[in-house]
Amino acid sequence: MSTAPLPANPDPFPGPQHVAIIMDGNGRWAKARGLPRVAGHRRGADAVRRVIRGAADIGIPVLTLFAFSTENWARPAEEVSDLMGLLRHYLRNELEELHRNGARLRVIGDRERLAADIVRDITDAETRTRANAAIDVNICINYGARDEILRASRSLARKVAAGELAAKDIDESRFESELLTAGLRDPDLLIRTSGEQRISNFLLWQCAYAELVFVDTLWPDFGKEHLERAIAEFRRRERRYGGVGS
Numbered sequence: 001m002s003t004a005p006l007p008a009n010p011d012p013f014p015g016p017q018h019v020a021i022i023m024d025g026n027g028r029w030a031k032a033r034g035l036p037r038v039a040g041h042r043r044g045a046d047a048v049r050r051v052i053r054g055a056a057d058i059g060i061p062v063l064t065l066f067a068f069s070t071e072n073w074a075r076p077a078e079e080v081s082d083l084m085g086l087l088r089h090y091l092r093n094e095l096e097e098l099h100r101n102g103a104r105l106r107v108i109g110d111r112e113r114l115a116a117d118i119v120r121d122i123t124d125a126e127t128r129t130r131a132n133a134a135i136d137v138n139i140c141i142n143y144g145a146r147d148e149i150l151r152a153s154r155s156l157a158r159k160v161a162a163g164e165l166a167a168k169d170i171d172e173s174r175f176e177s178e179l180l181t182a183g184l185r186d187p188d189l190l191i192r193t194s195g196e197q198r199i200s201n202f203l204l205w206q207c208a209y210a211e212l213v214f215v216d217t218l219w220p221d222f223g224k225e226h227l228e229r230a231i232a233e234f235r236r237r238e239r240r241y242g243g244v245g246s
């Protein structure tokens with residue numbers, strides 16, 4: 001990825017309107033320092049705070065972070081509990097700052113498997129920040145794209161079976177209305193940290209046309225300047241949506 005400065009652009013915010021990030025590399029960050037994995041996750045949580053602030057400064061309208069996948073339950077129980085503890089801590093302790101900075105928080109994922117107190121904190125945070133408009137911050141917790149698509153399909157199938165909906169009326173917009181991201185614009189830039197180049201079951205439907213930017217930086221080291229470089233890369237690409245371009 002080039003590190004050239006952002007090209008000048010006359011629009012108020014010429015960059016991507018929705019940036020999604022797969023935050024990867026916490027474990028490797030900790031291992032490289034001889035620390036337990038939880039230390040990497042803690043520094044990862046610091047990076048979350050830093051990046052949300054950076055995104056708001058840059059003017060990115062929507063930021064979506066992949067914090068815990070449906071597959072992450074397969075990690076050792078202690079690590080799952082550490083991650084849940086960090087999420088709990090984050091929701092309780094960062095809410096005030098998010099709210100003060102005009103962030104509207106939304107949690108995307110299946111809440112059924114989450115502890116009742118975390119679900120309560122999520123609901124409180126979403127309610128408290130609902131009217132904010134400076135930046136939309138979505139945190140994906142217990143999220144998996146295939147699971148999301150299956151649930152949407154089942155819901156539509158039930159509606160067809162009940163005679164509430166005709167199969168021929170299922171188009172992209174009807175399908176999207178059943179997704180957990182209903183009402184949210186699609187990401188136009190997807191960043192993954194730590195050098196891995198995979199989508200890992202993240203927003204598969206929604207990222208159909210997203211520009212993918214993979215950066216070597218481990219998530220705990222990621223900050224506003226990395227975000228700016230990814231945006232510069234995004235602006236250098238020509239987005240054609242299957243057409244032939246200008």
Ligand code: FPP
Pocket residue numbers: 023024025026027028029041042044045048065066067068072083086087090139194219
């Ligand atoms: C990937 O690193 C990261 C995660 C599975 C969790 C992301 C969690 C955080 C950034 C901290 C808590 C989040 C919030 C919103 C407060 P990894 O463990 O897979 O790293 P590795 O691939 O190097 O082992």
